[in-house]
Amino acid sequence: MVFTAFMGALLFALASPAFADGETLRGTLQNQGQPVTGVKITVTSGDGQPVGEATSDAEGKWEVPVPAAGSYQVTLDQATLPTGTVLRLKDRATLTVQVFEGNYRNVLFALASGNADGSGAQPDDGSSASSAFWTRVAQLAFEGLSLGLVIALGALGISLIFGTTGLTNFAHGELLTVGAFAALVLNTTLGLHLLVAAPLAVLISAAFGYGQERFFWGPLRNRKTGLVSMMIISIGVAIFLRYLVLFLFGGENVPYEQYVAQDGIQLGPISTTPKGLIAMGVEIVVLIAVGLALTYTRLGKATRAVSDNPALAASSGINVDRIVRIVWAMGAAVAGLAGIMLGTTQILNFQMGQQVLLLMFAGVTLGGLGTAFGALVGALVVGMFVQISTIWIPPELKTVGALAVLIIVLLVRPQGILGRRERIG
Amino acid sequence: MIRIAPIGRALAVATAASLALTACGGGEETAAPASSAPAETTTSAAAPAAGGDGVLTIGALLPQTGDLAFLGPPEFAGVKLAVKEINEAGGVLGKPVVEIDTDSGDTKTDIASQSVDKLLAQNTDVIIGAASSGVSKTVIDKITNAGVVQFSPANTSPEFTTYPDKGLYFRTAPSDVLQGRVLGDLILQDGSDTVAILNRQDSYGNGLADEVEKSVSGGGGQIVAKTPYDPAAADFSADVAKIKEANPKALALISFNETTKIIPELKKQGIGPDKIKIYFVDGNLADYSKDFPKGTLEGVKGTLPGAKSPDDFRQKLLAVDPSLKDYSYAPESYDATILSALAAEAAGSDAGTAVAGKLIDVSKGGEKCTDFAACLALLKAGKDIDYDGVSGPVEFSDAGDPSEATIGIYQYAADNTYANVTYLSGKVAG
Numbered sequence: 001m002v003f004t005a006f007m008g009a010l011l012f013a014l015a016s017p018a019f020a021d022g023e024t025l026r027g028t029l030q031n032q033g034q035p036v037t038g039v040k041i042t043v044t045s046g047d048g049q050p051v052g053e054a055t056s057d058a059e060g061k062w063e064v065p066v067p068a069a070g071s072y073q074v075t076l077d078q079a080t081l082p083t084g085t086v087l088r089l090k091d092r093a094t095l096t097v098q099v100f101e102g103n104y105r106n107v108l109f110a111l112a113s114g115n116a117d118g119s120g121a122q123p124d125d126g127s128s129a130s131s132a133f134w135t136r137v138a139q140l141a142f143e144g145l146s147l148g149l150v151i152a153l154g155a156l157g158i159s160l161i162f163g164t165t166g167l168t169n170f171a172h173g174e175l176l177t178v179g180a181f182a183a184l185v186l187n188t189t190l191g192l193h194l195l196v197a198a199p200l201a202v203l204i205s206a207a208f209g210y211g212q213e214r215f216f217w218g219p220l221r222n223r224k225t226g227l228v229s230m231m232i233i234s235i236g237v238a239i240f241l242r243y244l245v246l247f248l249f250g251g252e253n254v255p256y257e258q259y260v261a262q263d264g265i266q267l268g269p270i271s272t273t274p275k276g277l278i279a280m281g282v283e284i285v286v287l288i289a290v291g292l293a294l295t296y297t298r299l300g301k302a303t304r305a306v307s308d309n310p311a312l313a314a315s316s317g318i319n320v321d322r323i324v325r326i327v328w329a330m331g332a333a334v335a336g337l338a339g340i341m342l343g344t345t346q347i348l349n350f351q352m353g354q355q356v357l358l359l360m361f362a363g364v365t366l367g368g369l370g371t372a373f374g375a376l377v378g379a380l381v382v383g384m385f386v387q388i389s390t391i392w393i394p395p396e397l398k399t400v401g402a403l404a405v406l407i408i409v410l411l412v413r414p415q416g417i418l419g420r421r422e423r424i425g
Numbered sequence: 426m427i428r429i430a431p432i433g434r435a436l437a438v439a440t441a442a443s444l445a446l447t448a449c450g451g452g453e454e455t456a457a458p459a460s461s462a463p464a465e466t467t468t469s470a471a472a473p474a475a476g477g478d479g480v481l482t483i484g485a486l487l488p489q490t491g492d493l494a495f496l497g498p499p500e501f502a503g504v505k506l507a508v509k510e511i512n513e514a515g516g517v518l519g520k521p522v523v524e525i526d527t528d529s530g531d532t533k534t535d536i537a538s539q540s541v542d543k544l545l546a547q548n549t550d551v552i553i554g555a556a557s558s559g560v561s562k563t564v565i566d567k568i569t570n571a572g573v574v575q576f577s578p579a580n581t582s583p584e585f586t587t588y589p590d591k592g593l594y595f596r597t598a599p600s601d602v603l604q605g606r607v608l609g610d611l612i613l614q615d616g617s618d619t620v621a622i623l624n625r626q627d628s629y630g631n632g633l634a635d636e637v638e639k640s641v642s643g644g645g646g647q648i649v650a651k652t653p654y655d656p657a658a659a660d661f662s663a664d665v666a667k668i669k670e671a672n673p674k675a676l677a678l679i680s681f682n683e684t685t686k687i688i689p690e691l692k693k694q695g696i697g698p699d700k701i702k703i704y705f706v707d708g709n710l711a712d713y714s715k716d717f718p719k720g721t722l723e724g725v726k727g728t729l730p731g732a733k734s735p736d737d738f739r740q741k742l743l744a745v746d747p748s749l750k751d752y753s754y755a756p757e758s759y760d761a762t763i764l765s766a767l768a769a770e771a772a773g774s775d776a777g778t779a780v781a782g783k784l785i786d787v788s789k790g791g792e793k794c795t796d797f798a799a800c801l802a803l804l805k806a807g808k809d810i811d812y813d814g815v816s817g818p819v820e821f822s823d824a825g826d827p828s829e830a831t832i833g834i835y836q837y838a839a840d841n842t843y844a845n846v847t848y849l850s851g852k853v854a855g
Contacts, residue, residue, distance in 0.1 A: 108645040110618035136670040143662040251490040253685040264693040271694040355659045390663035396626045396655040
């Protein structure tokens with residue numbers, strides 16, 4: 001062993017190229033992109049025998065060949081660092097590095113500007129870390145709003161359909177997927193610009209929703225199929241539609257032709273993209289428009305009447321079937337829009353609807369089943385919570401946080417945030 | 426009151442029946458469908474005890490759908506090419522090899538488990554797959570308990586080295602111990618002292634992330650954030666925000682095709698490939714020329730296990746499947762199939778346990794040969810062989826892992842396609 005080490009040192013001293021292809025420790029010393037020259041690096045073997053040393057050259061590079069694979073200690077002589085340059089991490093002047101057979105190994109010493117006494121190594125570390133934290137909080141709140149709006153669009157349809165027909169539609173996530181992929185066909189196959197394809201796809205979604213009610217759910221209801229059976233059927237419809245999309249479009253992520261990977265823009269602490277802002281704007285306008293329509297138009301009032309009590313609404317002259325069809329068409333159109341927005345800001349995949357379905361249901365339940373405005377509030381709370389909770393919990397568990405809120409709120413207010421208490425008896 | 430008319434009832438029955446039948450179908454056999462005689466379907470559990478049925482049946486359990494669907498075509502082509510060459514050279518034990526293709530799906534679906542049932546029911550002796558370590562983990566017990574060899578061309582999770590597999594699990598892809606080491610070294614070589622890791626929360630992602638972390642911090646770098654993410658999440662903005670807060674100089678992105686969702690998110694939050702150094706791995710090193718505008722990935726580097734596949738091998742693959750764009754893991758799939766056939770020939774039996782017993786033997790120590798026909802001739806002459814494949818020398822360790830491997834380092838150009846920079850070889854252990 002001593003002999004080997006001696007041979008290594010000897011060969012190094014002779015600058016023999018014998019180790020050029022063999023095991024080597026090497027690295028480049030840089031401070032903020034500038035090479036740092038004249039710094040002494042010493043390498044010793046695991047049991048403390050000197051192996052060799054090197055001095056960083058004009059490009060900051062250094063290289064020490066070693067005799068064999070194994071563990072080596074690499075030490076940077078801090079006294080040889082130029083004035084104004086220090087190790088960023090004081091305690092890491094000596095590194096224990098594993099070298100593998102036949103390979104070189106890169107070793108990195110992180111350097112920073114500062115004084116040798118260590119006082120100025122990272123002058124504004126504390127304040128920059130806390131500002132980075134608040135930037136993240138602002139960013140997460142913004143993302144929460146953005147996700148919440150998409151969920152709200154979907155949740156609105158679920159809530160209205162539940163309100164008017166009592167059906168818990170598990171295929172609602174697939175309405176997002178169908179809308180998004182309808183826009184994809186118009187966008188890529190027919191070559192229409194996304195701005196043209198999107199409104200057309202929303203119309204297709206509306207027609208799809210109308211057709212579903214007219215030829216599928218309506219007849220099922222007229223045959224007095226039970227609500228639980230219909231719910232199970234909706235799960236079947238969801239699986240069928242999901243795999244139909246998989247069959248037709250494949251399992252890979254696909255983007256639209258336009259607005260892919262847009263550069264970010266900075267709004268104060270928040271980074272976003274122009275497309276993200278426009279999508280949020282469209283979503284807010286649509287949500288407000290639907291809200292106003294429900295409150296002030298005759299159709300909206302009729303919808304709420306059916307939602308309250310279908311039998312009473314029918315007996316007061318409202319065509320319940322017509323209202324339900326309109327609700328389906330509108331719910332599907334809004335869901336399709338949500339899918340297109342999700343596809344634009346994220347990406348299209350056959351599972352995209354399924355991925356937000358749970359969150360939509362959480363929003364609807366949280367807000368109070370069957371109340372349109374409850375669904376909006378619930379969806380926004382869920383969206384915000386999913387994103388902001390990642391400050392405290394690992395991001396891979398972010399959905400859990402939203403569901404925890406759902407459980408806690410329902411324990412305290414079983415009817416949801418805006419729901420009314422069920423009348424008993 | 427039952428209102429279904431007789432015709433309606435007949436229709437309902439027909440629909441149900443056709444659904445049930447479709448569920449059973451799907452796997453295509455490319456040769457000798459006779460092996461799936463109904464009488465044999467119940468014997469799968471007893472298969473290990475029997476000495477095999479004389480026909481080497483190779484089941485491909487590779488991704489046709491799901492996150493890794495882009496890896497599927499080259500892997501299937503590798504298996505098909507190998508089977509074609511084996512059968513042209515006279516087959517195994519004097520009979521042509523049967524290949525059955527099935528879909529492995531991904532970890533979000535249960536397709537792999539159904540495919541394995543289907544393969545086992547058809548007396549499969551060797552299953553080539555799966556591509557994803559996560560999927561392999563869900564089916565490894567089922568396969569090895571049936572006495573069938575599981576031979577993955579692309580699993581790189583270090584977990585499988587120590588997994589209790591009854592000596593029936595093999596792979597031609599090197600454990601991520603090597604890829605992680607090379608990637609960490611590459612990051613340090615590029616001078617990034619603060620490094621973040623964003624990885625899939627699964628067997629593959631966590632395993633590789635741990636190796637990269639070990640390599641980076643072992644060489645003097647600092648891991649400032651290590652964020653596993655849920656691959657099924659609706660968006661990754663929170664995950665990326667966490668990375669951004671840590672302000673890294675480099676990011677190792679260990680993912681599958683979620684990459685097409687994550688890269689725009691990174692760009693949006695101002696830590697895209699134009700701002701920090703981003704590194705891909707074998708799970709996401711793919712051709713993104715159709716997914717991103719020009720220049721998006723320029724400068725991104727990545728690692729991929731496997732030596733350069735020779736041009737003539739690529740030509741042969743193209744003859745099998747003219748639509749191939751990528752060649753990732755095609756050599757590994759090809760070698761896995763050839764090795765299985767050679768092991769069956771050497772063992773004189775097509776039973777899974779017999780094949781497993783000879784696999785390590787034919788991979789090293791003996792007269793070197795590089796194609797099936799030559800190796801077969803040597804075996805028939807009673808010689809010990811050492812198969813050197815397209816993917817590398819393929820010398821199995823006792824755990825059934827390749828003990829030596831090559832990792833390629835690649836870099837993306839402005840058109841979002843990647844090209845090789847260099848190849849590094851090394852021993853996995855040590």
